[in-house]
Amino acid sequence: MSDVVERFLRYAEIASMSDPDNEAQTPSTPTQFDVAEVVANDLVDVGARDVRVDEHAYVTAHWPASPGLEGLPCLGFLAHLDTAWQAEDNPVHPRIVRYEGGDLVMGVVDGRVVKTSPAENPTLANYVGEEIVCTDGTSLLGGDDKAGVAEIITMLGRLAHDPSLLHPRIAVAFVPDEEIGHGADLLNLDAWGATWAFTVDGGYIGECSYETFNAAEAKLEARGEAVHPGYAKGLMVNAAEAIMKVNALLPAEERPEYTEGREGYYYLDRMEGSCERASATYIIRDFDREGFEARKRTLEEAVAKVNGELGCDCIRIHMRDQYYNMREGIEPHRHLIENACLAFEACGIEPYSEPVRGGTDGGHLTLRGLPCPNLSGGSMNPHGPKEYVPVRDLEAMVDVLVDLVGRYARAQGLAEGTEGEEPASQAA
Numbered sequence: 001m002s003d004v005v006e007r008f009l010r011y012a013e014i015a016s017m018s019d020p021d022n023e024a025q026t027p028s029t030p031t032q033f034d035v036a037e038v039v040a041n042d043l044v045d046v047g048a049r050d051v052r053v054d055e056h057a058y059v060t061a062h063w064p065a066s067p068g069l070e071g072l073p074c075l076g077f078l079a080h081l082d083t084a085w086q087a088e089d090n091p092v093h094p095r096i097v098r099y100e101g102g103d104l105v106m107g108v109v110d111g112r113v114v115k116t117s118p119a120e121n122p123t124l125a126n127y128v129g130e131e132i133v134c135t136d137g138t139s140l141l142g143g144d145d146k147a148g149v150a151e152i153i154t155m156l157g158r159l160a161h162d163p164s165l166l167h168p169r170i171a172v173a174f175v176p177d178e179e180i181g182h183g184a185d186l187l188n189l190d191a192w193g194a195t196w197a198f199t200v201d202g203g204y205i206g207e208c209s210y211e212t213f214n215a216a217e218a219k220l221e222a223r224g225e226a227v228h229p230g231y232a233k234g235l236m237v238n239a240a241e242a243i244m245k246v247n248a249l250l251p252a253e254e255r256p257e258y259t260e261g262r263e264g265y266y267y268l269d270r271m272e273g274s275c276e277r278a279s280a281t282y283i284i285r286d287f288d289r290e291g292f293e294a295r296k297r298t299l300e301e302a303v304a305k306v307n308g309e310l311g312c313d314c315i316r317i318h319m320r321d322q323y324y325n326m327r328e329g330i331e332p333h334r335h336l337i338e339n340a341c342l343a344f345e346a347c348g349i350e351p352y353s354e355p356v357r358g359g360t361d362g363g364h365l366t367l368r369g370l371p372c373p374n375l376s377g378g379s380m381n382p383h384g385p386k387e388y389v390p391v392r393d394l395e396a397m398v399d400v401l402v403d404l405v406g407r408y409a410r411a412q413g414l415a416e417g418t419e420g421e422e423p424a425s426q427a428a
């Protein structure tokens with residue numbers, strides 16, 4: 001078994017889901033410390049420097065530059081330690097199966113066969129006759145994102161064994177609670193020191209994504225006038241009806257269930273109400289910044305219109321932006337995308353980029369000033385018991401990361417982040 005597979009199986013066995021009901025604490029679950037300790041020990045074993053697990057289960061470490069390349073900008077890599085909370089995670093029984101085509105069967109759970117197929121995952125057909133990591137069907141696998149963790153550490157191990165692989169200084173961080181939206185929030189970017197970074201948290205191999213939604217949340221609070229319904233004419237103001245009127249003014253086809261690709265949406269996430277009081281929470285998503293602002297205005301105008309019709313300030317709206325498309329922050333550093341694509345191609349993998357219909361850790365970091373696209377980790381069907389990771393992709397991602405750090409030992413990326421200093425030696 002190769003290093004990366006052995007590491008991945010070991011990490012996957014440690015159940016470490018995050019808990020959205022305990023998000024005030026980081027980590028939201030104590031089990032994330034368990035995986036953090038194991039990962040930190042592995043970092044020490046491969047020879048990483050300044051290995052630290054802090055009180056929030058953040059694991060950070062550094063890897064010194066190849067001799068003579070100390071002046072190059074520091075390149076960061078991140079992955080997350082938690083797994084999704086939407087599926088059972090304890091215990092996790094990761095195993096390697098040989099895929100013979102047709103259904104990929106994880107196991108039989110309560111008399112039900114847990115399986116996937118090329119009909120569900122067309123790329124599965126590329127792995128006939130190969131080994132695939134999955135579970136026994138009783139839990140998720142956690143390849144999102146323990147595959148990324150294993151790939152990054154194995155890449156460092158490779159650098160340790162082969163000094164001819166030139167690289168700049170590397171910073172790594174393995175963070176908790178990404179699945180509940182807090183990954184990397186508490187990472188001290190100054191101390192960590194990366195000039196730019198990559199998350200290794202994407203799906204099918206070859207991914208290099210650098211677009212996320214622009215995101216806002218809007219809370220509507222309506223106050224009505226409750227009156228005996230038999231004598232309500234001209235007097236009653238029904239708060240629940242008022243919210244429904246606002247909803248009816250939003251474009252019906254621009255909802256999550258009708259949109260895909262680059263299309264944005266309005267999503268009625270929650271609502272409750274009576275005649276006297278009602279509330280609704282919407283989220284608004286759009287890749288385009290102007291479209292995003294227009295959507296927010298549409299919702300505000302709908303509220304104003306209904307208030308006007310009712311002749312009162314019955315509905316109040318509180319809107320806040322949650323995050324922005326990382327593309328704007330990445331564009332000035334195109335070399336990140338270009339080098340990642342070249343690294344995939346050098347390893348015989350076709351690169352692709354796809355707008356992420358959500359946010360990523362890298363999106364938050366990009367907004368904080370650290371440009372950070374997202375690379376594939378290889379986990380397919382994440383967040384459920386049908387999750388699997390092809391062995392070939394685990395191993396290939398290590399090659400891709402080694403190639404990528406090599407590109408930052410050369411002239412690329414020198415134009416910014418340094419004082420124009422030439423590296424003392426060049427990679428072949």
Ligand SMILES: [Zn+2]
Pocket residue numbers: 080144145178201
């Ligand atoms: Zn993830």
